[in-house]
Amino acid sequence: MLKTPVITLDMLINHQDVGSCAYFDVRDPGRLTDLVGRVASGSVDHVHQAVLGAHQAFQIWKRTPVSERVQRLLAAADGMEKIADELSVTLVREQGMLLKETQRDVKNGIRALREMAGLAEDFLRPERFEDDEAIVRIEKTPRGVVAAIVPWNAPMGLAMGKVGPALVSGNTIVVKPSEYAPLAVSMALKVLASFFPAGTINVIHGQADVGSALTRHPLVRKISFTGGTTTGKAVMAAAAETIKNISLELGGNDPAIILDDADPAIVVPELIKGIFPRSGQVCYAIKRVYVPRKLTSAIFDAIVSAVDQYKIGYGLDPRANFAPMNNRHQYTIVRGLIERSRQAGASVHALGTKLEPDNWDNGFYVQPTVVMGLPPDAELVVSEQFGPVIPLVTYDTPEEVLELANATEFGLASSIWTNDPERGLAMASEIEAGITFVNSHGRTALGDKHMPFGGVKQSGIGRVRTAIGLAEYIEHHAISMKKVTNGDRL
Ligand code: NDP
Secondary structure, X not given: OOOOOOEEEXXXXXXXXXXXXXXXXXXXXXXXXXXXXXXXXXXXXXXXXXXXXXHHHHHHHOOOOHHHHHHHHHHHHHHHHHOHHHHHHHHHHHHOOOHHHHHHHHHHHHHHHHHHXXXXXXXXXXXXXXXXXXXXXXXXXXXXXXXXXXXXXXXHHHHHHHXXXXXXXXXXXXXXXXXXXOHHHHHHHHHHHOOOOOOOEEEOOOOHHHHHHHHHOOOEEEEEEEOOHHHHXXXXXXXXXXXXXXXXXXXXXXXXXXXXXXXXXXXXXXXXXXXOHHHHOOOOOOOEEEEEHHHHHHHHHHHHHHHOOOEEOOOOOOOOOEOOOOOHHHHHHHHHHHHHHHHOOOEEEEOOEEOOHHHHHHOOOOOOEEEEOOOOOOHXXXXXXXXXXXXXXXXXXXXXXXXXXXXXXXXXXOEEEOOOHXXXXXXXXXXXXXXXXXXXXXXXXXXXXXXXXXXXXXXXXXXXXXXXXXXXXXXXXXXXXXXXXXXXXX
């Protein structure tokens, strides 16, 4: 069999590939013995070079007409689309997802760029007010250098969800991908960067010290961070030193509430699509399911029988429809949660078929697991598992389940499942979350375009997508001019 060459990746600063004295390894989460890439590990000095380059580029980019920014962004999106196949395969090999999932992530990234390009001209037009004595103009100006910090679980969609709005509104950007999935996203960013002036897009790599230096740099004016809540708190503290604007997209413990009028045969096929894609490593995936007592066995049986059909295997194996987890840290957390649930006396059901049992321990493979019989305050119910294990919790009354759903410091997504649309909408309004779905759990074509995405409480600050998301990247500059002669323009 032909061996795929190991990818060597440098940083990108001012259109230059910048190496380092140290490189870190990227291994395939589904074939740990395979080395996929070696990535330049940056230093605090590299962070400074990248931010300085972005700051210098900002002086020109902010004066570039919006129409030109839009054209460049659209051309860049086309450029990324040309290498979509290569990006998707590389992403499987470094990140572990199924090919169809990485293809979707790449598509989401391209779409995020195009959507922001489509919104920019209207959104960025200044507002203007006038009376006999004065004219007021409110300009939407860029903030400056944006630091974009991206996790490993959906690096394309998440990175481009920052690059698109940042650039089209006139900011420049320094991106730091996760050390657990740095390759494909950096390859995409390098292609995108070639459509913009030097320094507009920069990419640095490294461990937490590099991320931390980026969030502290005085020339960075905005931080757009996606990742865990604990890291988010460190980012927020770092931003406070120089009062940087922040957007935080953090973790969640998203509840799905099944109401007692729901039909298990209709609900369950949709429900599991909200739980198990990308092996549960989705920020807005269902993390706990509340089931009314009278439907508990029917829902449980239907979930078990559907999930038992999954074929667990390597992301590039066309037979597989369930892939490994991304990294040892998360894998250890999830296995620990499963083990402690078992020790606590819960009934734990590891499901699906192992396609390559001999390769099982050569990757971060975990069977999709359904857990029954835990109390509402069990560790697996109240924490963000971020992996393929789901607890089913029985409840008795709507009041009780609402209280349980909201009894958390998280508030990202959530869903209500019912045959009664009025009941579903009424309960949706009572949930403390940035997003609530009724009878689905995931973004729809309509929702993608119209739903701002983000969390409340400790799940984050700010929104991505739509004009609400674009607004995160601008300042409002209010200019008032007293008229001295008729016909003054502003
Ligand atoms: P982490 O918080 O561990 O890391 C996120 C990013 O922050 C990585 O690039 C990481 O770099 C970097 N980083 C680590 N320490 C620091 C620091 N002190 N200062 C600045 N940057 C730092 O999250 P994961 O990558 O493990 O991602 C999983 C988490 O992300 C889950 O909690 C998930 O819910 C959340 N998430 C939220 C989303 C949302 O939209 N709300 C979407 C997707 C994920 P490195 O990896 O190199 O250490």
